[in-house]
Amino acid sequence: MIASKLMAGAAMLVLGMAAARAAEVDAAKIVREGNAKGAAPCSSCHGLDGAGQAAAGFPRLAGLNADYLAKQLHDFKRGLRSNPIMQPMSQALSDAEITATARYYAALPVPKASEPAADPTLIKKGEALFQHGNWSKGVPGCYQCHGPEGQGIGAHFPGIVPQSSTYVRNQIRDWKSGSRRNDPAGLMKSVAEHLSDDEAAAVAAYLASRGAK
Amino acid sequence: MTNTMLASCRTAAFVCLALLASHAFAAEAGGPPHFAPPEESAIPDNDFGAMIRLGENIFTHTPEYAPNNVGNGLSCVNCHLDRGRKAGSAPLWAAYVSYPAYRAKTKSVSTFEERLQGCFNYSMNGKAPPAGSKELTALVTYAYWLASGAPTGAKLAGAGYPKLPAPPQAPDFKRGAKVFEANCAICHGANGEGTKSGDRYAFPPLWGNDSFNWGAGMHRVDIAAAFIKANMPLGRGGSLSDQEAWDVAAFVDSHERPQDPRFNGSLAETQKHYHEENCSYGKQVNGQLLGSKSEPAGGRLRKQ
Numbered sequence A: 001m002i003a004s005k006l007m008a009g010a011a012m013l014v015l016g017m018a019a020a021r022a023a024e025v026d027a028a029k030i031v032r033e034g035n036a037k038g039a040a041p042c043s044s045c046h047g048l049d050g051a052g053q054a055a056a057g058f059p060r061l062a063g064l065n066a067d068y069l070a071k072q073l074h075d076f077k078r079g080l081r082s083n084p085i086m087q088p089m090s091q092a093l094s095d096a097e098i099t100a101t102a103r104y105y106a107a108l109p110v111p112k113a114s115e116p117a118a119d120p121t122l123i124k125k126g127e128a129l130f131q132h133g134n135w136s137k138g139v140p141g142c143y144q145c146h147g148p149e150g151q152g153i154g155a156h157f158p159g160i161v162p163q164s165s166t167y168v169r170n171q172i173r174d175w176k177s178g179s180r181r182n183d184p185a186g187l188m189k190s191v192a193e194h195l196s197d198d199e200a201a202a203v204a205a206y207l208a209s210r211g212a213k
Numbered sequence B: 001m002t003n004t005m006l007a008s009c010r011t012a013a014f015v016c017l018a019l020l021a022s023h024a025f026a027a028e029a030g031g032p033p034h035f036a037p038p039e040e041s042a043i044p045d046n047d048f049g050a051m052i053r054l055g056e057n058i059f060t061h062t063p064e065y066a067p068n069n070v071g072n073g074l075s076c077v078n079c080h081l082d083r084g085r086k087a088g089s090a091p092l093w094a095a096y097v098s099y100p101a102y103r104a105k106t107k108s109v110s111t112f113e114e115r116l117q118g119c120f121n122y123s124m125n126g127k128a129p130p131a132g133s134k135e136l137t138a139l140v141t142y143a144y145w146l147a148s149g150a151p152t153g154a155k156l157a158g159a160g161y162p163k164l165p166a167p168p169q170a171p172d173f174k175r176g177a178k179v180f181e182a183n184c185a186i187c188h189g190a191n192g193e194g195t196k197s198g199d200r201y202a203f204p205p206l207w208g209n210d211s212f213n214w215g216a217g218m219h220r221v222d223i224a225a226a227f228i229k230a231n232m233p234l235g236r237g238g239s240l241s242d243q244e245a246w247d248v249a250a251f252v253d254s255h256e257r258p259q260d261p262r263f264n265g266s267l268a269e270t271q272k273h274y275h276e277e278n279c280s281y282g283k284q285v286n287g288q289l290l291g292s293k294s295e296p297a298g299g300r301l302r303k304q
Helices: A002-022 A027-033 A066-078 A086-091 A095-106 A120-132 A165-177 A184-194 A197-208 B003-021 B047-060 B092-096 B112-121 B134-146 B173-183 B221-231 B242-252 B267-274 B299-303
Strands: B024-026 B034-036 B101-103 B108-110 B195-197 B200-203
Touching (some): A066 A095, A120 A197, A165 A197, B092 B112, B092 B134, B108 B112, B112 B134, B173 B242, B221 B242
Antiparallel strands (some): B024 B034
8 A cells, every 4th residue: 555655656756757848749749740859740641630630530639638648658668558559659759758749749620420430330339339338248328437428527528529439449349459458447458359350340430420510 | 811810910010010110129148138219210209209309418417408407517428428328327117117216315216207316415515406397307307218118117228337246355445545546537537527618527526516415316425336337437437446436436436526405414314324344434534534524415596
């Protein structure tokens, strides 16, 4: 109990120091130009507006929780998320740069829907999963953790509306395979393991079809 | 074949088909009968269906749809998962066919309506909707519809929370605190305060003034342990060991919460009358005399 409190305290000190140094980082410059130490411009894949590139599966970052975004970069660094592009990128960013760029994207407005509407039957199926889950397999409705509009809840449960359907399907695949293993309490691994490929496609289509008006 | 024989065959065939088409009720040799509620799409598109939907909305978004009856931040669906449908999470369809019943809690026979009223007084720390009110009618209608085709008086598979055997070690607050930190705090908060999305709770508070009061069934460690084992963490029911479920139940149920509505001014007397077993009310746990600092029952409705 005491050891974990000390560790938590140390982590907060590090983050606090990172936050202080983050204020000195020109996040907009890194997003536009990269940091000249191996991190390419974030915008080249995620856009200056943070909407990402849906077809390529580069996720939208705009309006996501800053702590969530920072944790993803740290997790790429630590190998808890595997990605041949993001791993070297995250390793080239300092803690302060991670905090600053995360805050930059978090402050941007949530974009409109990710993709032109796919098959309406598929989207309807995805909506049913979003609202009601599939409890015959122990899968809760997405809204229960991600918010009634999929807008996200706090640092642990990111916004998912809108999000690239390719990206969503890839994450479900990666939780299933274990190549992404940074989900708190194994909650998403459990969901991913119990979704059929059809259900994953339906949910992904639904999440991509909605966004800011 | 004669005409009468043909007619009898047709009737028999029709009855067989009707039985097959009607519901998912099947008795397995040696076990309680299995039952599955109808699909959402089967709600009729008429006034009766509208009442079913109102009941479902009250059940799922209780503070919003029954604001005069809810004193805390909970919804029925917090403890009766999947809109009151989930087997092993005290589904409504199993409860509906179990009433009227004698209840040890009240030492009397309760109707289903009275049972629901109890939920509002205790679990919702609120004020029971009166008999004949729209809220109560809607909830009963929803439960009745979910139970379509279930045999009256049958104990159905999946009713209540599956009883959990006693753990190898007596439930422990400190061990429970570790289980809580590792598995529960991420949704329910480090201090059991829940997590809000806007001004509604996304993940319910487990203790404190916005949670269920000392009269609710969930304050009993055996009931909480059974619920947790089968249903928590959300989507990962069955992942905790029995010992972990008991320990974390003891931990959750050893924090202060609003007072039992039956409190008569004396903690010792209320404890003796209503809290003799399976709970920590009136006991010293972790330096707190539980029930001694409870705010009066009723929550936000008290201020009205």
